[in-house]
């Protein structure tokens with residue numbers, strides 16, 4: 001039997017439960033535990049080993065692979081940087097029930113949840129989440145550390161900058177550009193470009209706040 005890569009999961013909330021389920025379905029990996037501020041417990045049968053300060057110790061013990069399972073973009077961004085600085089390689093967690101076209105380009109640290117569809121020549125940046133039943137169509141570019149929430153539909157040739165969050169069920173028509181670190185409220189329909197650092201909601205999506 002092939003030796004399985006030992007993986008530590010960083011985070012132990014609801015998002016981590018979905019990630020654990022996906023990684024457990026991949027025979028390449030063996031999850032050795034999670035990290036979280038609240039230790040001394042198990043999630044989905046996996047022990048919480050301690051908080052993030054134990055990562056260097058785990059690396060010294062020979063664990064080389066990690067996955068940051070945190071839904072919030074800025075915290076995920078910071079923890080991914082910390083894990084990489086410690087020496088870990090970030091794996092991808094791809095559901096066997098997602099469709100990922102052969103020509104899709106994936107970075108590392110990416111979660112693709114059940115029912116998600118990534119169509120031809122889409123490109124997904126490091127540490128991004130394509131959540132349950134979201135679709136990313138042909139030639140889209142999704143930057144690093146984005147979160148495309150459940151049920152979003154992103155049409156072809158859309159570009160989304162780093163750190164942007166599309167709330168549940170957001171729709172984006174083809175060819176749009178959405179900037180970095182913006183937030184689209186649940187149910188928004190994007191029919192015009194959205195700049196960086198904006199909160200936009202509604203149908204059609206309108207900017208209601210500038211974000212810092």
Ligand SMILES: CC(=O)SCCNC(=O)CCNC(=O)[C@H](O)C(C)(C)COP(=O)(O)OP(=O)(O)OC[C@H]1O[C@@H](n2cnc3c(N)ncnc32)[C@H](O)[C@@H]1OP(=O)(O)O
Pocket residue numbers: 071131149150166167168183184185186187188201202208
């Ligand atoms: C598997 C998972 O669970 S993944 C997680 C998925 N989670 C989501 O998709 C959550 C998405 N979040 C939202 O849609 C939130 O409502 C946000 C981020 C847009 C706004 O949140 P907040 O910053 O707390 O804003 P707040 O709730 O104060 O609303 C501000 C205004 O926007 C309106 N608003 C908020 N959300 C929306 C929305 N989705 N569509 C239209 N209007 C909205 C509010 O009614 C309010 O209007 P008012 O000022 O006239 O009263």
